[in-house]
Amino acid sequence: MSVDDLDGGASGAVDSYSNARCAAIYDVFEGPDRYDLDVYAAMVDEFGAASVLDVGCGTGAFASMLAVRGVEVVGVDPSALALDVAKSKPGAERVTWVHGTAPDVPPLQVDMAFMTANVAQVFLGDEDWSETLRAIHGCLREGGRLVFESRRPERKAWEDWTKATTHCRAEVEGEGPVESWVQLESVDGEYVRFVGVTVFESDGARVEERSTLRFRSRDDLTSSLEREGFVVDEIRDAPDRPGREFVFIARAV
Known part of the structure; x- marks a missing residue:
């Protein structure tokens, strides 16, 4: 399940693309549809x-x-x-x-x-x-x-950005099982900081990508x-x- 399918979930397995392995599997977690x-x-x-x-x-x-x-x-x-x-x-x-x-x-x-x-x-x-x-x-x-x-800021979408709500696991060709979730880190007025976590089970590699969004x-x-x-x-x-x-x-x- 894509995180976008959740109520106000943050987009994608990882919100930025600073890691080549994460970029390569991004669409797997967004889904083909x-x-x-x-x-x-x-x-x-x-x-x-x-x-x-x-x-x-x-x-x-x-x-x-x-x-x-x-x-x-x-x-x-x-x-x-x-x-x-x-x-x-x-x-x-x-x-x-x-x-x-x-x-x-x-x-x-x-x-x-x-x-x-x-x-x-x-x-x-x-x-x-x-x-x-x-x-x-x-x-x-x-x-x-x-x-x-x-x-919409008033919806406070970030309240649902937890591992329990956003966790998903997929079998990825060439990588094997991969887990992904989003976790809220802080809210400072209009600025919401969160981390996207991706875990490659084949070798245990864990990638954390931190992002901030502004809710105008x-x-x-x-x-x-x-x-x-x-x-x-x-x-x-x-x-x-x-x-x-x-x-x-x-x-x-």
């Missing part, structure tokens, strides 16, 4: 987008999904390990992969940009978040849309978007995770 991405793929059709920028594309599940459907896709991620996995997926040859962050994307104009899963919450500082929004705005054609999700309020997210030239057209609920997160749809003006 990425139903959480279907909502965003449907938005591409809804808004008639022919080109998409996938910010924080990770191991490329969404980018490759869209590319197979004939969408022109640019995927950007700061992890070379994640991109190595992404480039092995069906349809990956149709994606333009960029190693870096949104400001590193070469000049282009796309119809839509996405930040799925935890991506919008990994920007801890106000300037980092603003810089990312500005870069995305510069990549969107006039009227193009940015879509991202962010967990609806009003703060709206204001930050407006400052960088967006109009928030709609804030939807995630149909597969009702009541757990905001899904922002912002238009570049």
Whole structure:
């Protein structure tokens, strides 16, 4: 079971990609059926987008999904390990992969940009978040849309980030049995720190990856978007995770 299947669970076996073994098995724990991405793929059709920028594309599940459907896709991620996995997926040859962050994307104009899963919450500082929004705005054609999700702070999703709630075990080809879970470490206002643990039973290797997410309020997210030239057209609920997160749809003006 993917941690994303839990009520507000942290995404994936390990939230970052600093370990090659963990990056290689990330999709095993996310599961072959990425139903959480279907909502965003449907938005591409809804808004008639022919080109998409996938910010924080990770191991490329969404980018490759869209590319197979004939969408022109640019995927950007700061992890070379994640991109190595992404480039092995069906349809990956149709994606333009960029190693870096949104400001590193070469000049282009796309119809839509996405930040799925935890991506919008990994920007801890106000300037980092603003810089990312500005870069995305510069990549969107006039009227193009940015879509991202962010967990509702009032739901306190982190209260379920325990080993008992998130533990899963899978048989991984080439690795044997692997265990994974997420454990909350601290909460400091909007900042929630947690550790993702992966244990490779074949040799006993234990990998701990620490991450911090920022839980911004609806009003703060709206204001930050407006400052960088967006109009928030709609804030939807995630149909597969009702009541757990905001899904922002912002238009570049």
